[in-house]
Amino acid sequence: MSHLPYMLQAAMMSRMGIGSELLEGLGGAEGAAPPRNENLTHDTPATFGEGLSWNHCENGSSHPVASPGTASFMGPPTSGRAGKGAAWPDASGSILVFVAEKLRGAGLAIAIVPDDRQEDDEEGDDGGRAKRQKTEESTLRERELAHIRSDDWHFGAVEVFSSGQERTLVASFTAMSLDTPWLCISCLDSETSRLVHGLLKDEYDLAEFPHVRQDLELAEEVTDGIDAPGDFRLEALTGSSTEDSSKASVTTLFSLYLKADSSRSKDKVVSKALCSYQNGEMNSVGPTLELVETAKDWRRHGLGGALMRGINSFYCERFGAFRDRVLFSVCYVTNFRAGRWFMRKHRFRDLDGMGEELGKYLDADEYDDEGGDEGDY
Numbered sequence: 001m002s003h004l005p006y007m008l009q010a011a012m013m014s015r016m017g018i019g020s021e022l023l024e025g026l027g028g029a030e031g032a033a034p035p036r037n038e039n040l041t042h043d044t045p046a047t048f049g050e051g052l053s054w055n056h057c058e059n060g061s062s063h064p065v066a067s068p069g070t071a072s073f074m075g076p077p078t079s080g081r082a083g084k085g086a087a088w089p090d091a092s093g094s095i096l097v098f099v100a101e102k103l104r105g106a107g108l109a110i111a112i113v114p115d116d117r118q119e120d121d122e123e124g125d126d127g128g129r130a131k132r133q134k135t136e137e138s139t140l141r142e143r144e145l146a147h148i149r150s151d152d153w154h155f156g157a158v159e160v161f162s163s164g165q166e167r168t169l170v171a172s173f174t175a176m177s178l179d180t181p182w183l184c185i186s187c188l189d190s191e192t193s194r195l196v197h198g199l200l201k202d203e204y205d206l207a208e209f210p211h212v213r214q215d216l217e218l219a220e221e222v223t224d225g226i227d228a229p230g231d232f233r234l235e236a237l238t239g240s241s242t243e244d245s246s247k248a249s250v251t252t253l254f255s256l257y258l259k260a261d262s263s264r265s266k267d268k269v270v271s272k273a274l275c276s277y278q279n280g281e282m283n284s285v286g287p288t289l290e291l292v293e294t295a296k297d298w299r300r301h302g303l304g305g306a307l308m309r310g311i312n313s314f315y316c317e318r319f320g321a322f323r324d325r326v327l328f329s330v331c332y333v334t335n336f337r338a339g340r341w342f343m344r345k346h347r348f349r350d351l352d353g354m355g356e357e358l359g360k361y362l363d364a365d366e367y368d369d370e371g372g373d374e375g376d377y
Contacts, residue, residue, distance in 0.1 A: 036300030046295035060276035064239035
């Protein structure tokens with residue numbers, strides 16, 4: 001850490017509780033990487049959790065669960081009426097009310113204001129009924145915007161129900177972040193997903209995240225950088241917590257596996273990362289790395305770098321045409337050498353001036369994990 005002024009080092013260590021023992025474990029003041037395990041074999045144990053709690057995720061579910069048929073769509077508005085350019089405090093409200101109106105128009109039931117009901121008007125001629133309906137809709141919009149601006153609004157997910165006598169929960173949506181929010185809408189079945197995407201695709205740039213477990217391709221140039229015995233595969237599990245019935249807190253768990261061989265019947269996780277889709281500390285949206293760890297005895301063999309390359313490729317593909325406007329964040333970095341590793345080898349920038357919140361915009365063509373000799377995670 002010799003590149004940091006001493007007083008800044010002291011202030012950051014005080015804030016994060018980093019003591020001399022941890023600094024010595026990371027190689028002392030010069031930040032030299034600890035020695036790697038030169039006797040790595042297929043049977044080397046893969047242990048996690050050293051200094052990290054995999055039961056905590058600051059911005060979402062720490063244990064995502066796949067749910068076949070469920071999918072989340074997220075992205076920014078592309079038109080003014082859908083919320084583009086709206087300023088706080090109306091940015092979130094513009095998105096929520098607009099989406100509610102679009103879904104109601106397709107026959108779905110939404111109540112942003114608790115116990116709010118639109119009354120049926122069966123009296124008068126057709127012209128009078130249409131005029132009253134327009135007035136009621138305008139009044140409903142005003143009531144909803146006022147409710148969102150009030151202290152009673154808790155920025156939770158708005159639930160969407162099927163119409164009819166027996167209403168069934170079919171989706172939920174929220175506006176992620178406050179200043180320049182995105183829409184995030186989770187649909188609980190494929191029919192609702194098709195309907196919602198068709199209704200909103202012209203008003204929002206939408207990336208789709210099915211709540212499934214899927215194998216991801218690792219490019220040859222990525223696997224060539226792994227200096228460890230065996231073959232590897234990368235898996236992404238996107239989902240939400242079983243305790244979150246609204247399906248709004250979407251996260252993705254990435255796991256790099258050592259494949260089974262003749263001596264071992266099961267694949268073994270050797271490196272993993274958990275991503276949410278908003279950074280509450282920086283009030284930003286986009287994939288946010290909450291936790292990342294390589295098994296203790298497997299570090300400094302290129303596995304962490306391969307994992308990061310795979311994650312970057314996954315998000316570049318998912319966000320597609322608007323990926324260059326998507327901020328990829330690293331949340332709450334509490335280790336100096338890890339911070340330098342992200343910035344030097346993976347092109348992240350310091351967003352908060354303290355080295356705790358890092359970020360970069362997605363770029364598939366210019367991604368490069370080469371950099372300073374910081375070892376690997």
